Amino acid sequence: MITALKAGSSAREGQTDSARIKMTDCVILGGRSHPDLLARICRTLDIDATPVDIKDFSNGETSITVKETVRDRDVFVIQSSYDHVNGQLMELLIMLSALKTASAKSITVVLPIFPYSRQSDAATVQNYATNERNVRSRYDGSVGSIGPHNTGHAGHAGNGSIGSIGSVGTNGPNGSNGSNGSNGFNGFNGFNGNGPSSSGTASPRKASTFGEDVRNPPVKSFSKKEKQLYNGRAQSLLQFVPPPFENPSSEPLRATSLLNPEYNTGHRSWVAQNGPIVASLLATAGADHVITMDLHDPQFQGFFDVPFDNLLFRPLLIEYIKTMLPTYHSAVIVSPDAGGAKRATTVADQLHTRFALIHQDRRNSATILVGDVNDRVAVLIDDMVDTGATLIRAAKLLKDHGAVQVYAICTHGVFSGDTVYKVRDSAIDFIVTTNSVPQDAHQAVLGSRLHVVDISVLFAEAIRRIRNGESISRLYNCAPGAL
């Protein structure tokens, strides 16, 4: 099931001996999220995982007991997060606290995928924009949104079930919001050309601003100009939406505030920044060191006061492409959005291949391919497939532009909800991901179209190196098997 790298296995045997000698007084354990990865890491390091008794009380509280002594040991805790992130994070925090109370010498947290890593970094958004974020709210739209704004967004009043998010154009008002899942960058996406009255105004604007957008791809938040454009449009579409705060004494605001007395303060919603709080909680619970892989925002490292190692999937990914795609010299590496351009170009540079980029125009739902993929194999590179909307749309676009085959390589294959079925029915020929999240269920649906790269080797090697005080930076350039 797992596609192990052939090059990796033979070299790994040699390491096991040294690992056996040196890893004896370290303890590895894990939560309930990913027992398979834990077992693989332990097998590579040739030690047994310490048993932990984890259960839920009937009221939903989590109870944890570590079954063997950890006194004065170096402890490594492995916990993935997908599916039910809050439960898995709390389980981890309680486990850390148990270990700390039980006199562990040091606690290293190994997070194959970092929880809450894709949150918006815009501290404030206009109130109406926050509503756009809520399409996938678990609660009914009337609960998950703020006040009277809801009335204008007919499409959001219903529960934003995951199933309703699909390819652009075929859907109702919520269509393009699906891209938020894999972009994760901002909540403004949902506004793109999907309201019932928006299509008329969309095309001329697209023509006039397209060139500018390619030069300055909107990565994480709107530029001021875009915001103004956006605000102006919103104003025309939804009469009750207040204008931005810049000019509090202007006529439109007073007119609006007559309609909506609640919204006359011009206050923008304050969006919680979840990165810093997750970092502080891990440190509070007792983490002395954190290891993760392919962090969505490398800036997260700055939120920690404890040592932090962000491992890279890239060396394994390059090995994979070289092994599994012998014709890679003629392939094109494609970034599915502007935000991932850097990630994709690094891979393209290392493989000396061509590069293309897909750009989503925010003012309408058009996706534009920059670069040529005609008669070539296209390899999409992204860090996460969650709702998959971005990738599915990108794959369709690439096929439309004459790509022979579309590979999608994503470090973290979360596949929330029914994403896995949508990927199955999409134009993606092969999807490659890692076992940072359990892939068995996804494999059952996607069969041979899903290739899973085993990253336990990478984490095992990182654990061994941290335990022995060796450098980690070798792992940034070299696949662990090739060391």
Place this chain on the structure above:
Amino acid sequence: MSSNSIKLLSGNVHKELAELVAKNLGIRLCKVDVSEESNREMSISIGESVRDEDVYILCQIGSGEVNDRVMELLIMINACKSASARRITAVLPNFPYARQDRKDKSRAPITAKLMANMLQTAGCNHVITMDLHASQIQGFFDVPVDNLYAEPSVVQFIKMNLDYKNCIIVSPDVGGAKRAASLADQLDLNFALIHKERARANEVSRMVLVGDVSEKVCIIVDDMADTCGTLAKAAETLITNGAREVISIVTHGILSGNAIQNINNSRLSYVACTNTVPMGHKLRQSAKLKQLDISPVLAEGIRRLHNGESVSYLFSHVP
């Protein structure tokens, strides 16, 4: 615009109590927008300015979703902190993980302490809670904790709803003897005690009654009712010992697992719980459930804290 006024915030899931408290305070709930990503990560935005305000975040925790509510609360506290609130008070009527307050086994976590640490890390400056399972949990915090009591409300409830002169207060276990004795003192009644031998968590083996309950209306008081197995067994024991009627009053009606079934099948006339824990549809599932509103106590606690008045009045009086 005046600053440092009370801003009351609540998550989206259980708003009932927060709305009652807001009504008691004569204010509106602050707009908070909680949305969930497809992997159940939460995204929270606060729809009003809290800069330089006295922020109270009320978090009502139902059964089966403790971890989600805790994360929601922590993120909300942190959002208020980063939005420059003057003071942030977490109002936790039912303190989560209060029962994991000691290292009862080797290498077991003291999760209540972890909660305390995490609340403070998130940026909480003050905590208001009610009927803590063990009042020592207050000592886990480096910030002030006001532990309010439901007892005055319970006394009022008994006086209004029962011919209490013919009642007897019963503690369902030895640990609750002090609570029962205190209530019995308030009402000038006798009290009895049930001693149980616990086999495993949430399971009850054998019960021994200490005291005379014949021909009396027994009021079983406890701080928490979870699966209600203990309550049902206790009621059985009391009826066997000649009690005329058995009712129960608990502060935190968590009512998880088979609780509703246990109550419906028991000899209890009814179980009255305060609304520290959201009851929701459970009230409709059992005719034997009653709800006791403690929102005036929380509201008065918040008002007094905000104005810097003494809170201890609330320990013995219903506002």
